[in-house]
Amino acid sequence: AQKITQTQPGMFVQEKEAVTLDCTYDTSDPSYGLFWYKQPSSGEMIFLIYQGSYDQQNATEGRYSLNFQKARKSANLVISASQLGDSAMYFCAMREGGSYIPTFGRGTSLIVHP
């Protein structure tokens, strides 16, 4: 079974608008971490934001925020005030407690229109 599911293969957003990229996960481990990465066309994976399973508040990093709904097992990435440079692939990943290896989703392609 998929541990990380990103159901949106592609998303389009107008510049300066907000966009939400979906991620759902599956684990029975009470301790886990959730990560979002950005992969521009150059190929490098850039770490954006982290949310721990025990964190009480949603993580935020600049224009990025993570909408963490534990009961629904979702960890959606919200990008506010989209910029042209936000056009990229976005990957959600989960690392369970005691595991060295995170599991990655298949990614969502985001295109920001001027």
Next chain:
Amino acid sequence: DGGITQSPKYLFRKEGQNVTLSCEQNLNHDAMYWYRQDPGQGLRLIYYSQIVNDFQKGDIAEGYSVSREKKESFPLTVTSAQKNPTAFYLCASSILAGSGDTQYFGPGTRLTVL
């Protein structure tokens, strides 16, 4: 500046040849990883290493080999036994194993078999 370097950026290989991809990090991270990414796909784990002189196979280790003689270095050899090696290869490192330990990635090597 601390970071992860991979070389070369582009690599061309003739069928039947072994090639070695370099990965070096100066982040003082204990764990290092190799991933393969095919077009439109997520990341698949090839090998990982938690400490020097120790490494474990990931999901797609067949046709690949690694070594970890120094903490800073984790080279990947793509052998002639790998049937379809054309792909994008990413190296990553992390402090170690906690669920909150973020992986940081290098810029990647794009391997093409001629």
